[in-house]
Amino acid sequence: MPIEKFTTLVSTCVPLPIENVDTDQIIPARFLKATTREGFGENLFRDWRYDKTGMAKKDFVLNNDRYGGQILVTGKNFGSGSSREHAAWAIKDYGFRVVVSSFFADIFKNNSLNNGLLPVQVSEDFLSGLLEMIEADPSLQVQVDLENQKISVLPDGPEEDFDINPYKKNCLLQGYDDIDYLLSIKDKITWWENSKSRV
Amino acid sequence: MESRTIFDKIWDKHVVQTVPNGPDVLYIDRHFIHEVTSPQAFAGLKQRGASVFRPGNTLATADHNVPTIDQHLTIHEELSRVQVEKLKSNCQENGIQLYGLNNPYNGIVHVIGPELGITQPGMTIVCGDSHTSTHGALGNIAFGIGTSEVEMVLASQCLMQSKPKRMRINVEGELRKGVTSKDIILYIISKISTGGGTGYFVEYAGSAIRSLSMEARMTICNMSIEMGARGGLIAPDEVTFEYIKGREFAPSGEMWEKKVEYWRTLPSDPDALFDKELHFDASDIDPMITYGTNPGMGTGVTGRIPTAEEVDAASRKSFMKSLQYMGFSPGEEMSGKKVDYVFVGSCTNGRIEDLRSFASFVKGKKKADDVTVWIVPGSKQVERQAEEEGLRQILENAGFEMRQPGCSACLAMNEDKIPEGMYAVSTSNRNFEGRQGPGARTMLASPLTAAATALNGRITDPRTFL
Numbered sequence: 001m002p003i004e005k006f007t008t009l010v011s012t013c014v015p016l017p018i019e020n021v022d023t024d025q026i027i028p029a030r031f032l033k034a035t036t037r038e039g040f041g042e043n044l045f046r047d048w049r050y051d052k053t054g055m056a057k058k059d060f061v062l063n064n065d066r067y068g069g070q071i072l073v074t075g076k077n078f079g080s081g082s083s084r085e086h087a088a089w090a091i092k093d094y095g096f097r098v099v100v101s102s103f104f105a106d107i108f109k110n111n112s113l114n115n116g117l118l119p120v121q122v123s124e125d126f127l128s129g130l131l132e133m134i135e136a137d138p139s140l141q142v143q144v145d146l147e148n149q150k151i152s153v154l155p156d157g158p159e160e161d162f163d164i165n166p167y168k169k170n171c172l173l174q175g176y177d178d179i180d181y182l183l184s185i186k187d188k189i190t191w192w193e194n195s196k197s198r199v
Numbered sequence: 200m201e202s203r204t205i206f207d208k209i210w211d212k213h214v215v216q217t218v219p220n221g222p223d224v225l226y227i228d229r230h231f232i233h234e235v236t237s238p239q240a241f242a243g244l245k246q247r248g249a250s251v252f253r254p255g256n257t258l259a260t261a262d263h264n265v266p267t268i269d270q271h272l273t274i275h276e277e278l279s280r281v282q283v284e285k286l287k288s289n290c291q292e293n294g295i296q297l298y299g300l301n302n303p304y305n306g307i308v309h310v311i312g313p314e315l316g317i318t319q320p321g322m323t324i325v326c327g328d329s330h331t332s333t334h335g336a337l338g339n340i341a342f343g344i345g346t347s348e349v350e351m352v353l354a355s356q357c358l359m360q361s362k363p364k365r366m367r368i369n370v371e372g373e374l375r376k377g378v379t380s381k382d383i384i385l386y387i388i389s390k391i392s393t394g395g396g397t398g399y400f401v402e403y404a405g406s407a408i409r410s411l412s413m414e415a416r417m418t419i420c421n422m423s424i425e426m427g428a429r430g431g432l433i434a435p436d437e438v439t440f441e442y443i444k445g446r447e448f449a450p451s452g453e454m455w456e457k458k459v460e461y462w463r464t465l466p467s468d469p470d471a472l473f474d475k476e477l478h479f480d481a482s483d484i485d486p487m488i489t490y491g492t493n494p495g496m497g498t499g500v501t502g503r504i505p506t507a508e509e510v511d512a513a514s515r516k517s518f519m520k521s522l523q524y525m526g527f528s529p530g531e532e533m534s535g536k537k538v539d540y541v542f543v544g545s546c547t548n549g550r551i552e553d554l555r556s557f558a559s560f561v562k563g564k565k566k567a568d569d570v571t572v573w574i575v576p577g578s579k580q581v582e583r584q585a586e587e588e589g590l591r592q593i594l595e596n597a598g599f600e601m602r603q604p605g606c607s608a609c610l611a612m613n614e615d616k617i618p619e620g621m622y623a624v625s626t627s628n629r630n631f632e633g634r635q636g637p638g639a640r641t642m643l644a645s646p647l648t649a650a651a652t653a654l655n656g657r658i659t660d661p662r663t664f665l
């Protein structure tokens with residue numbers, strides 16, 4: 001099953017300047033009861049976004065009309081905690097294609113890449129600068145160019161290169177996924193199973 | 200041959216092939232699944248027209264979403280019931296062994312693997328659950344994966360993985376009275392933060408780790424993910440072999456001898472190199488308690504919350520947000536704070552040793568009137584053993600009751616939720632906002648600190664009873 005391709009994105013950003021956002025905040029456990037991948041965006045950041053009567057909390061950024069776009073810009077150590085892929089599904093389902101942070105938790109990073117959601121890791125300085133600029137001007141356009149591994153504030157603001165595993169980069173550019181690859185080498189796996197003197 | 204760490208030895212032995220410039224194709228020996236993170240993987244597989252490649256290498260249990268009372272009845276909550284039923288039909292259709300509700304082997308996935316002897320040294324083990332690192336205590340590579348990866352393993356028994364860096368954490372010396380393995384790991388995380396292990400696979404070593412029982416070692420490896428590490432392991436030794444021997448699915452006879460011989464070759468070579476090494480002194484560690492909303496926000500139970508000035512300027516905003524959620528002020532002492540709930544259970548501290556230590560602590564005493572205590576065994580076997588050893592009786596005499604096995608209030612997916620605004624001391628592993636129910640305020644601690652707190656109804660240093 002192909003994943004959604006990613007090449008270049010130009011978009012406004014949504015700022016969430018909080019550190020250590022864990023996957024329980026991204027999507028609380030009580031919303032993990034679905035057996036399909038769709039619809040999790042509705043409950044993205046549920047307890048920060050709505051009060052217990054289901055009313056939107058005015059002070060939360062997703063409820064603030066000033067901000068919108070497909071890039072979520074967030075504080076250090078994003079996505080820590082549970083391995084729930086529902087976190088990546090929720091962010092993607094809500095409409096984001098990129099998450100920018102100065103640090104990502106490992107499993108979250110893998111889960112995102114496996115779902116066509118691009119985690120862009122930038123320096124602390126770039127991040128704090130970007131957050132300030134977005135807050136000053138919510139219409140700020142940011143470009144994320146996967147081919148050249150570059151994130152830049154348009155038209156001529158700061159820019160920075162980001163790292164991505166070359167294999168994962170190729171998967172995203174081509175919309176190719178790991179399972180297709182693994183299924184294509186099943187014979188090799190069987191051969192490996194038989195050939196090893198596996199204690 | 201060059202010196203290698205235990206991690207390298209196991210990893211290298213499982214690489215089927217390496218993608219040029221990319222990840223390794225890593226073969227997985229044991230795959231555990233549960234009801235919450237597997238349905239989408241089975242659905243994906245079906246959509247591709249693929250089948251489960253090695254059904255015998257996957258084992259299923261229902262744990263995250265199950266009620267902890269009246270398990271013999273149908274599950275009330277509809278969505279939970281659907282997930283548990285889906286797991287059952289997926290396992291049936293694909294020939295996967297399921298230890299479902301009411302099965303004598305049912306329990307939290309990371310409790311039953313070791314307890315049944317399925318988890319063994321030298322293996323690669325994965326599960327769609329971040330605390331899969333628990334199994335590493337028996338000397339294997341075990342880590343949590345996402346649902347797409349669950350699908351990969353079902354489809355091919357392999358995962359595409361880049362090899363993480365290696366870290367060794369050495370804890371030397373003797374633990375003080377009243378200090379347990381839970382305190383060791385909470386202490387380490389409080390020192391290196393929840394991101395301190397990101398990108399690494401950790402080996403725990405040193406005399407303090409060696410002296411721990413098998414179950415105490417599991418508590419440490421369990422929380423590796425709470426420092427951001429991919430996983431954590433401890434080299435197998437006599438304690439490991441002794442623990443595994445004779446368990447339901449452990450090798451026996453000649454096979455046992457052969458396995459042990461191999462397992463003895465696994466420990467890191469004396470001059471093996473790590474990308475990072477940390478050292479801690481066991482005698483510096485006090486019984487720990489967390490005060491904030493991530494597991495790195497911990498202090499000694501007799502200690503206090505840092506003041507705003509003591510926190511990094513960059514992190515101050517998050518620190519204050521966290522204290523606001525907890526209803527605490529900077530600089531406050533933890534000891535003596537009122538507690539409404541105590542939760543003893545989870546894959547961190549819901550094993551038989553944990554129930555034993557809790558029960559022996561409260562034996563002959565009475566619980567405080569104004570605190571509600573949930574004691575939830577990690578598995579059916581733990582439940583049965585607690586019954587046989589008379590622990591249930593001891594608990595009941597002290598005013599406690601034991602529920603049925605499951606993840607329960609660790610993640611509050613079933614009915615076991617701490618009410619909004621209430622304070623809970625929990626032996627689980629996460630104190631995130633709302634983790635134990637919307638608005639719930641969690642403080643993580645060891646079973647001993649939980650016991651002392653349950654007796655007083657206030658945060659209490661267990662050493663005051665010893």
Ligand code: SF4
Nearest residue numbers: 330545546606609610
């Ligand atoms: S007990 Fe808690 S941490 Fe462990 S598997 Fe269950 S939900 Fe996850």
